[in-house]
Amino acid sequence: MTDQQQDDRDGDVADRGPALHERGSDAAPRGALRITVSRTGGVAGLAPHWSVMVTEEKDVDSWLSLVESCPWDAPAPGIGGEPDRFVYTIRVLQPDHERDARVPERALDGPWADLVARVKDASR
Amino acid sequence: MAHSIVPPYLLARLAEADAASMQRAASAARRSLRSEPAVRAERRREGLAAPLPAASASQNAALKRTIADAANTELLPGLVVRSEGAPATDDPAVNEAYDGLGATHALLLTAFGRNSVDGRGLPLDATVHYGDDYDNAFWDGARMVFGDGDGEVFNRFTASLSVIGHELAHGVTQYTAALVYAGQSGALNESFSDVIGALVEQHARGQRANEASWLIGEGLFTAQVEGTALRSMVEPGTAYDDDVLGRDPQPADMAGYVQTRDDNGGVHLNSGIPNRAFALAAIELGGFAWERAGRVWYDAISGDGARDEGDGAAPPRARLSSTATFLEFADATVASARALFGEGSAEAAAIAAAWVTVGVRSDDRPAAG
Numbered sequence: 058m059t060d061q062q063q064d065d066r067d068g069d070v071a072d073r074g075p076a077l078h079e080r081g082s083d084a085a086p087r088g089a090l091r092i093t094v095s096r097t098g099g100v101a102g103l104a105p106h107w108s109v110m111v112t113e114e115k116d117v118d119s120w121l122s123l124v125e126s127c128p129w130d131a132p133a134p135g136i137g138g139e140p141d142r143f144v145y146t147i148r149v150l151q152p153d154h155e156r157d158a159r160v161p162e163r164a165l166d167g168p169w170a171d172l173v174a175r176v177k178d179a180s181r
Numbered sequence: 182m183a184h185s186i187v188p189p190y191l192l193a194r195l196a197e198a199d200a201a202s203m204q205r206a207a208s209a210a211r212r213s214l215r216s217e218p219a220v221r222a223e224r225r226r227e228g229l230a231a232p233l234p235a236a237s238a239s240q241n242a243a244l245k246r247t248i249a250d251a252a253n254t255e256l257l258p259g260l261v262v263r264s265e266g267a268p269a270t271d272d273p274a275v276n277e278a279y280d281g282l283g284a285t286h287a288l289l290l291t292a293f294g295r296n297s298v299d300g301r302g303l304p305l306d307a308t309v310h311y312g313d314d315y316d317n318a319f320w321d322g323a324r325m326v327f328g329d330g331d332g333e334v335f336n337r338f339t340a341s342l343s344v345i346g347h348e349l350a351h352g353v354t355q356y357t358a359a360l361v362y363a364g365q366s367g368a369l370n371e372s373f374s375d376v377i378g379a380l381v382e383q384h385a386r387g388q389r390a391n392e393a394s395w396l397i398g399e400g401l402f403t404a405q406v407e408g409t410a411l412r413s414m415v416e417p418g419t420a421y422d423d424d425v426l427g428r429d430p431q432p433a434d435m436a437g438y439v440q441t442r443d444d445n446g447g448v449h450l451n452s453g454i455p456n457r458a459f460a461l462a463a464i465e466l467g468g469f470a471w472e473r474a475g476r477v478w479y480d481a482i483s484g485d486g487a488r489d490e491g492d493g494a495a496p497p498r499a500r501l502s503s504t505a506t507f508l509e510f511a512d513a514t515v516a517s518a519r520a521l522f523g524e525g526s527a528e529a530a531a532i533a534a535a536w537v538t539v540g541v542r543s544d545d546r547p548a549a550g
Contacts, residue, residue: 095443099317100344101335101398101411102449103426137361138445140351140370141319146443 090117091150092124094176098162100141109179123175124149126168127158134161145173242296245304246282248275251311251326258324259308274309274339278327281345282307284385288346288377289353292384292471293479298352300483305349309339318344320351334406334426341398344411346381350374357483359503366504367448372455376478379414379460380471390463390470396420415460417453433457435507435540454539455507462535466528473528480517481510511536 095106111117127147138144143162147169149155160169244265250272251259262275269276282305289295297303306324315328318338325348327338338344351374354360360370375397383393397420398411408421408429417431431453432438438454439447459478463470480486484500498520501513515536518529536542 097443098445098449100319100338100347100449101316101401102431102444104443137363137367139319139322140362140374141317141348143317144443144445 088112088114088117088152090120090124092120092172092176093148093150094173095146096143097146098138098141098143107177107180109176120175123168123172127172128167128169129156129158131158131164133159134164139163145169147172242290242302244283244286245302246279247304247306248278248282249306249308250275251308253310253313253329255312255315257308257311257321257326258306259310272309274327274329274337277337277339278307278309278325278345281339281342281381282325282349284342285346285349285377285381288381288384288471292380292475293483295353295479295483298349299356303352309337318348320348320355322352322355325349330401330403332403334403335401336403338401341401342385343375343378343382343397343399344401345378347374347378347397350377353377354482358501358505360482360501361504362445362448364446364448365451365506366502367445368451369455369505369507369510371448371452372459373478373482375412375414375452375456376459376475380475383469384471389468390460390474391467393470395460412449412453412456414453414456415464417457431456433539454541455510458511458532458535458539458541461538462528462532465531465535473522474532476521477514477518477528477532480521481513486517486520507541511541 090111091108092111093106093108095104097104109120111120134144138161143165145160145162145165146157147160148157158169165173246263246265247261248263249257249259250262251257262272263270263279269279286297286305289297297305307327308324309327309329311326311328314331316331316335318325318327320326325345328335329337351370354370354373358373360366360373362370378397379393379395382388383390394410395415396410396413399409401411402408402421406421406426407423408426410420412429412431413420417433418429418437420429420431422428430439430450432451433453434457435454439450441447441450444450459474463474466473469475481501486498498513498516502509505513515529515533518526518532522528533542537544
């Protein structure tokens with residue numbers, strides 16, 4: 058099985074509630090913002106996935122303000138995680154800019170926690 | 182779907198088992214004060230399993246459990262709500278955690294002669310009601326932590342005895358082989374936790390290998406989920422198939438090994454491969470799985486046998502590396518089986534064959550010893 062298949066499976070897990078995300082395309086249209094959060098690990102080994110697409114300018118500004126407050130430049134976690142803890146992968150896609158971060162559950166606090174909670178709420 | 186994990190008749194039985202295990206540990210300790218190596222060598226020549234590693238007479242094999250309640254916050258440890266010897270509370274999560282820690286302690290002590298997670302009587306601490314609708318349970322390096330589940334996909338995580346055993350086994354691995362939690366060594370770390378989780382459940386229920394479900398986390402899913410458990414050790418990939426969750430993604434052999442960056446390199450996926458090797462060997466050997474296949478797996482992880490061998494009856498074995506691959510671990514289990522049960526033993530043969538079935542060892546490969 059490849060990474061891509063794994064990712065596709067993750068995508069399947071996401072389809073609960075009114076989906077704001079569009080499957081099959083990660084790109085955000087001009088002026089828009091797309092944020093995805095996927096969670097792996099946990100004793101169950103499930104990989105749920107949440108996503109939000111924002112197009113209204115005032116909404117984009119509000120989301121971006123939260124995005125910019127996150128510590129994107131913090132050092133990445135080393136090899137070997139903690140047993141059964143979650144790891145979050147957070148991606149922010151804009152038409153000309155893309156960034157991602159892998160955040161272990163123990164480091165998910167402050168703005169990271171706010172961002173993940175807001176994406177989860179928005180994708181319900 | 183939630184049910185009481187340890188019914189009263191089993192609690193009574195566990196109490197008896199505890200008393201018996203303490204006698205056994207004491208008698209094993211006396212043996213070790215005499216001429217343990219000679220006894221081991223003689224038993225090995227006779228094709229019998231070596232006696233259990235002995236807890237030293239000075240070690241206190243008594244349980245010391247403390248359950249705390251995080252009151253749906255993420256603050257650890259939370260407030261203590263039940264200590265060792267205290268009566269049951271009216272909170273099923275507290276009682277399930279308390280009983281599950283006891284059942285895990287009983288397996289480690291009676292089947293493997295191990296006194297608690299660290300082998301030195303470490304008090305067993307757990308926190309229940311962690312987080313808000315928290316869909317997980319974990320070992321944080323010092324205590325077990327259980328969420329209540331979201332009620333939509335998951336029930337409370339204390340409801341599965343195999344999950345409680347799984348988490349405590351992460352502690353055992355931490356104190357023994359210290360398998361790095363990434364890639365193949367991480368999947369072995371996960372798999373050993375599933376092995377112990379399954380054995381704790383089978384031991385508490387008095388089940389033989391062919392009677393066991395070999396499921397991990399049975400009863401954790403709510404009735405809304407199409408699935409019976411988190412994982413199946415004997416048939417990886419068949420535990421659930423649900424519209425929302427998708428299908429159980431575990432591979433059953435090396436042909437399905439998953440390469441991914443997620444989940445520390447797919448540790449909860451690829452654990453299906455060594456899980457199946459264990460279940461197949463245990464079923465082939467029959468009887469209680471903790472007595473034969475279980476002892477071999479424990480010996481390979483703990484390095485107890487490798488450390489104790491100084492009797493000249495067998496070449497010294499190397500301790501398992503913390504970055505062991507599936508193949509290195511497979512070789513270690515075959516070496517342990519030979520040391521514990523004899524060169525040409527049914528145990529060594531069944532375990533070697535199981536690793537071939539899951540594609541980790543090849544048929545024509547002379548087994549490393």
